Structures are given as structure tokens and as C-alpha cells.
Amino acid sequence: MEKNESKCFIxxxxxxxxxxxxxxxxxxxxxxxxxxxxxxxxxxxxxxxLLNALMQDKWAITSxxxxxxxxxxxxxxxxxxxxxxxxxxxxxIASASYKLHHAMNNEIEGMKNDADVFLLVIDPTDKHxxxxxxxxxxxxxxxxxIIIINKIDIANSEQIQNLKQELQKxxxxxxxxxxxxxxxxxxxxxxxKLSDFLPEHPFxxxxxxxxxxxxxxxxxxxxxxxxxxxxxxxxPYSVIVSVDSCKGVDDNSExxxxxxRIFVNKSSQLAxxxxxxxxxxxxxxxxxxxxxxxxxxxxxxxxxTAKLKENWREDQSFITKIGMKP
Numbered sequence: 472m473e474k475n476e477s478k479c480f481i482x483x484x485x486x487x488x489x490x491x492x493x494x495x496x497x498x499x500x501x502x503x504x505x506x507x508x509x510x511x512x513x514x515x516x517x518x519x520x521l522l523n524a525l526m527q528d529k530w531a532i533t534s535x536x537x538x539x540x541x542x543x544x545x546x547x548x549x550x551x552x553x554x555x556x557x558x559x560x561x562x563x564i565a566s567a568s569y570k571l572h573h574a575m576n577n578e579i580e581g582m583k584n585d586a587d588v589f590l591l592v593i594d595p596t597d598k599h600x601x602x603x604x605x606x607x608x609x610x611x612x613x614x615x616x617i618i619i620i621n622k623i624d625i626a627n628s629e630q631i632q633n634l635k636q637e638l639q640k641x642x643x644x645x646x647x648x649x650x651x652x653x654x655x656x657x658x659x660x661x662x663x664k665l666s667d668f669l670p671e672h673p674f675x676x677x678x679x680x681x682x683x684x685x686x687x688x689x690x691x692x693x694x695x696x697x698x699x700x701x702x703x704x705x706x707p708y709s710v711i712v713s714v715d716s717c718k719g720v721d722d723n724s725e726x727x728x729x730x731x732r733i734f735v736n737k738s739s740q741l742a743x744x745x746x747x748x749x750x751x752x753x754x755x756x757x758x759x760x761x762x763x764x765x766x767x768x769x770x771x772x773x774x775x776t777a778k779l780k781e782n783w784r785e786d787q788s789f790i791t792k793i794g795m796k797p
Contacts, residue, residue, distance in 0.1 A: 504669035505554035506587030507545075511579060513602055514538050514562030516592040517621040521652035522546065522559045525662065529766070530682065530689075531559045532696035536707060538562065539699060541571075542795055543578040545683040547676050553666050554674045558582060563602055569784040574795040581796070583608065588668045589616040591643070592652075595626040595634040606641055615668050617646045617661075624651040687714040688794070689766060694731055694759045694775070698744075701755055706743060709736035711783060711793060726770040729763070734780040744777045752777060 510518045514537030522531050522544075530546045532539060544559040560582055561575040589609060593601060609616050620634055631649065638647060646664070650657035682689075691712040699707040716730035733752075735741050745752050756775040764771045783789050 502671055503552050503554070503673050504666065505556065505672045505674045506669040507556045507558060507585050508588045508590060508665055509558040509560065509582040509586040510590045510592060511560055511582065511605060511608070512562060512592035513594070513597060513599065513605070514564065516562060516594045516597070517652045518562065518592045519559055521590070521592055521619065521621065522557050524652050524655065524658050525555070525557055527655075527658075532692045532699075534696060534699035534707075536699055538564065538575070538708060539696070541575055541578075542688075543582065547681055549674070549678060550662070550666075553669060554676065555662070555665060555669070556675060558586075563604055565599075565602055565604070570787050571784040571790055571795075574790050577796050579608075583612065586612070586614045587670055588665060589614055590619055591616055592619045592621050593634060594622050595620055595630040596622060600634075600637060601641065606643065609643055615646070616644055617648065617664065617668075618643055619652075619661075620647065620649045621652055623649050624653065686720050686767075687717050690714050690717065690729060690763055691731065693762045693766060694733070694755070697755055697759045697762065698733070701751070701758070702743065706735075706740060709740055709784070710734060710744070711780075713793065720767060720769075722767075722769055724769065726772055727767060728772045728774075730774040731776075733775065733777045734783055735777060736783055737781065738779055741777055741779050 510522060512518050515535070519531035519533045519540055523529050523533070526546055526548055531544055538561065540559060540561045542561070546557050546559075548555045548557065560579050563579055564572045564576055567573050567576055589612070591601075591605060591609060618638060620631060623631060635647070648657070648661060648664075650661070691714050694712045695707075695710070698710055698712075711734045712731055713734065714729060714731045716728070718729075719725075719727045720729075721727075733744060735744055743751070744755075746754075752775060756773055759775065760771050760773040763773065780786075780789065
């Protein structure tokens, strides 16, 4: 138990002999706990869904398609004397083919340095199993890890058993949880376990801080999420969203005015995004606006345009400009 000794000298009398008494006040510090819980795993393992469940709110965009998450995201949950700092990450891309993919993998690499706990999320229906990079990452680290066997609501018993056997061979530890990130019932026991791992430390963030990302980041992500939902094939992976103007984003304002651009990788994709007579981009704008209004809790005017930025996934300066490390 940490103690803080406070010394105080009090004068008790004024006779020939002055008497001073030393009083030690032993003040016990609050056992505040705060730490970084870094969520890692392969693409489409359910990391972002788990993050949202742990936060009891939507912070990370999700879709059934892999590689939805591109950048690391920190979000903060305060619970009594505990501060959970959850960190979502892109899924590790084994066959990284673009500079964008390498930048996404680097986002995971950076998570080695500040983790207090790792959450390795695994999809038992993934036939590729656990990637060796993630296994080595945990084995080389002295940071404790909790292994989440996710999606038990859709996996069969054979798939789950095969994954358990693989985990035993890999010797990644005994902290293995079977759960569905979609089920709130599994969240409270997991939070309690995470609390046991948190180090005693003053809160890193004040009560007003919820994330390390700006409002513009979340707006761009919500638009990109709708692109994943509305378009198929290569389109969702070939676009990036930039929020150029964001005015009146305040609960006290009557309406927020937002201007955003969608950059596409090839000229042929521009026509697909816009659609016949602008029908597709109009539909995208409507659905994005509704989602942004939920997030901001205010009315929104959204101006949305599409622009060609050829081969942007190989343009390192452009990738860095949108906030991703080379």
C-alpha cells in the first residue's frame, strides 16, 4: 500500500520550554488504476465490434468486410477508480501489397510500446488460424494477454475445439475467453478481468477526454462505413474520405455544416461512386448524414463530392497527410 507522509509542526505552549510535537499524517492514496488495453488480431476478427461493446457505445466503424479499420483508435472509459484506455487496431495484413497496407501494419507495430494488457481477438471460423506475427508479438512481450475466442454465436463446436488445441500448442497463456462481442452478457466479466490487470496509476486522461481522435476523423470514418455498406468489390478499399470543412459542431448549434470529399483510386471508380445522374452519391450522402447526426446529436448539412486521386494507396505523402505513419 502506498502512503504519503505529511509532516506538520504544531506549537503547544509558550513557557520557558517551548514544546513542539511532530505529527505524521498518514494519508492513504486512492487506489486509482489506469492502463492501455491494446486490441489486436487478424482482419475481420471482430476487434472493432468488441471495442464498441466494451465502451457501450459506437466509436469504431464496423462491416463484414476485412480491412475496415485503417488507423489506430484510442477511446477512454472511466469506471469508478478504473480508467480503461482501449486501443483498436487494423487487422494484420499478411500479404501487404500497397504502402497503405504497410502503414496499417505499422499501426499495429506501434502498439507494442505502450500496452499494459493485450486483447488478442480470434475468429474460430477463420481457416487461416492465428498469424505467426501476432503469436511472436505476444511471446516476445512481457505484457499480459487475454485471448478472446470471438464469434461463438456463429462458430460450430469443432471450429472452437480446433482453435483451443492450436492455442495450447502455441502456449499463449491460460487467460482464454469464449464469447460473442455482440453479446453484452460477456462484457462485464471481461471488464472485471481487465481491471485486475490494470496497474495502479493516476488517470492518464481527464474526465472530459473520450478519444485521441478529432471529430473530423469520426465523421470521415462514418462516411467510409457507409461506403462499405453500399458498394461492393474493390470500391470500399479504393477510397479515402477527407473532411475539408466542419462548422457548428456543437450541441448548442442548430445545425452543423460539413463538407467532405471522397478520393477514388481509379477513374473508372469515380462513375461508380457518383452513379447515374448522381443517384449513388446522393444515397451515400443521405445515409451518412443520418449516421453523423446520431454521432453528433444534432442536425447536419452534409456536402459530399467525389474526386480522382490516382494510385493514392501508393502515395506515401498522401497517406501521411491523412494521419497514418509511414
